[in-house]
Amino acid sequence: MKSRIRFTDLYIKNLKPMEKDFWAREGLGFAVRVVPSGEKLWYYIYTFQGKKRYMWLGSYPAVPLAAAREACEVARAKVKTGVDPLAQKEAELEERRRAPTVAELCAEYLERHAKQFKRSWQKDEQMIKRDVLPEWGKRKARDITKRDVVLLLEKIMDRGAPVQANTTFALVRKMFNFAVERDILEHTPCHGVKPPAPKVARDRVLSEAEIRTFWNNLDACAMSNESRRALKLVLVTAQRPGEVIGMHTDEIKGDWWILPGERVKNKKSHRVYLSTLAREILAEAVAENKEKQGIPGDQEYHGFMFPSPQRAKVQSIDPQALIVAVGRALASPVLDQNFKRVLDRDGKPATVNRLDVAHFTPHDLRRTAATFMAESGEMDEVIDAVLNHAKQGVIRVYNQFKYDAQKQAALESWSRRLIGITTGVKGKVIAIGSRSKPA
The missing domain is CATH 1.10.150.130 (Tyrosine recombinase, N-terminal domain)
Known part of the structure; x- marks a missing residue:
């Protein structure tokens, strides 16, 4: 069945299916194929390098007549310039198939x-x-x-x-x-996008009042005990959050926490004195870990101090756990009686600051501890030793003094001051668990 008329929507709609496929042709290669199911398929039929080619242009009515005719004209123009439009289309599809997700x-x-x-x-x-x-x-x-x-x-x-x-x-x-x-993409979709939140100054230090509020409000926040203790230990020891959460019993030797070189920023082993307050936090962690794992009280605990809740994997809590925990505590979602998010006046999810402290990050706790040590008169060299900052210049080569005694004194002094800040009573020990050392 052939037709030399110019296609119209009415003509296409009136084409009825037969027992076998049939074609209706407008001319210049533009055609429609009608299959027994009633589906109507647009095609451009042409000859390229002696071979007849059938290029599918889409289905009617998903692809309307005008769009199909325009696609046919574009393909016809390519043939005139010596380009096989079907081969080109197949190459583009293959390129897309191979393009990475x-x-x-x-x-x-x-x-x-x-x-x-x-x-x-x-x-x-x-x-x-x-x-x-x-x-x-x-x-x-x-x-x-x-x-x-x-x-x-x-x-x-x-x-x-x-x-x-x-x-x-x-x-x-x-x-x-x-x-x-790497020439995987031509352009980045990030061009012109700005950071979504204002950058927080990196000199953030919590005041005494903020330290007290933070410490005493941790229990009111929806976070794990592992995160609570790790945050406290960052403040007590002045160590990096990532190093604290990865603490393992193998690293604890008496009153000292020995960080291996592969776990620290400057790749050099680092000794951290565990003050009375630090040992109390760790003793509480050990007691809870034993209880969760069914370890008898008279047996030693061996493993991560802040283990991941995923028992299938023997590892510490997620490296981002403290950042997420603090972020949620500073902006906890407000829920109604049906546990649905409450929106504020601007139509955005309402939040509440359960820590009742201005925005800070876990790393700011480390900076806070160092700042208070400086205010107490500790020498810069001692504070740098506590923080495990890499020495610069000649001193890096010739000054191998480890400052162990000075680090111990500085961290014990900071521990006593922190106890006074959080309780309001100088010298009072916070009851946060057993006084025994980590087993």
Whole structure:
């Protein structure tokens, strides 16, 4: 059945299916194929290098007549210039099929960049698993738009984690820049996107009143006991949050916590004196770990001080756990009687600051401890030794003095002052658990 008339919508609609496929042709290769099921398929039929080609242009009415005719004209123009439009289309489809998904891009970024150049690559991996893959994992990396990036960051902001939103943005931006550098993508969707939250000054130090409020309000926050104790220990020992949460009983030798070089920023083993207050926090952690694992009281506990709740994996809590815990405590969602999020006047999820302290990060607790030590008259060299800051210049080579005695005195002095700050009574010991040393 052939037709030399110009197609109209009425003509196409009136084409009735038969027992076998049949074609209706307008001319110049533009045709419609009608199959027994009643489906009508647009085609451009042409000859290229002596071979007859059938290029599918879509189905009617999903692809209307005008769109199908325009696609046919575009393909016809390519043939005139010596380009096979069907081969080109197939090549584009194959290229798209082989184009990486976001999940594949993330895997390549972690292997080729993060693991090779970033000591904290595991933090990148955790952020990717928590926020990036659930939203974009199955999508093609080339399909991610600027709007997608904005919506992802707003979702993190809405759960009350502004710092995490900024950190995730920095990671996503780096990952897409990595893709552009490796010619995986032509452009990054992060171009023109600004950090979602104002940057918090890095000189944040909690005041005495804020320390007292923070310490005493921790129990009112929805976080694990592991996170509560780890946050306290960051403040007590002035060590990095990531180092604190990875603490293992193998690292504790008497009253000293010996951090191996592979666990510290400057790759040099570090000795931290465990003050009375620090030992009390650890004793409480040991007691709870024994209870959870069914270890008799007279037996020693061996393992991470702040173990992950995922019993299938023997590891410490997540590297981002403290950041997330503090973020949620500073901006906890407000729920109604049906446990649904309450919105504020601007239509955004309402939050409440359960710590009742201005915004800070876990790392600010370390800075706070160092600042109070300085106010108490500790020498800069001693504070640097407590913080395990790398020495610079000639002193790095010739000054091998470990300052153990000075570090012990400084941390015990800070412990006593911290007890006075949190209780309001100088010299009073906070009852937070057994006085026994970690077993």
